[in-house]
Amino acid sequence: GAMGPTDQDWIGCAVSIACDEVLGVFQGLIKQISAEEITIVRAFRNGVPLRKQNAEVVLKCTDIRSIDLIEPAKQDLDGHTAPPPVVNKPTPVKLPHFSNILG
Secondary structure (H helix, E strand, C coil): CCCCCCHHHHCCCEEEEECCCCCCEEEEEEEEECCCEEEEEEEEECCEECCCCCCCEEEEHHHCCEEEECCCCCECCCCCECCCCCCCCCCCCCCCCCHHHHC
16 A cells, blocks of 8 residues: 655655755755665755756755655646746745745
């Protein structure tokens, strides 16, 4: 039975990972995931692509405050794709800054 996602189900998913104030917010595709750390590729930091596009970013779970799955843009019934949100938060609520989300 599918009781919920396993770690392997996250591999290849686009995620937004909120870390502490120093690290900021990373977005990318999960390449590896473990209890200790998460490796992402094609990473953005605070919305800016990393200079080395093929660089792998390893984030320790102790630095991570929250992880959000970024849903791929879905076409609505009219055939238009919804414009991507400025900040890839998978919620329709527009919050001025991440402190509201992280508490």
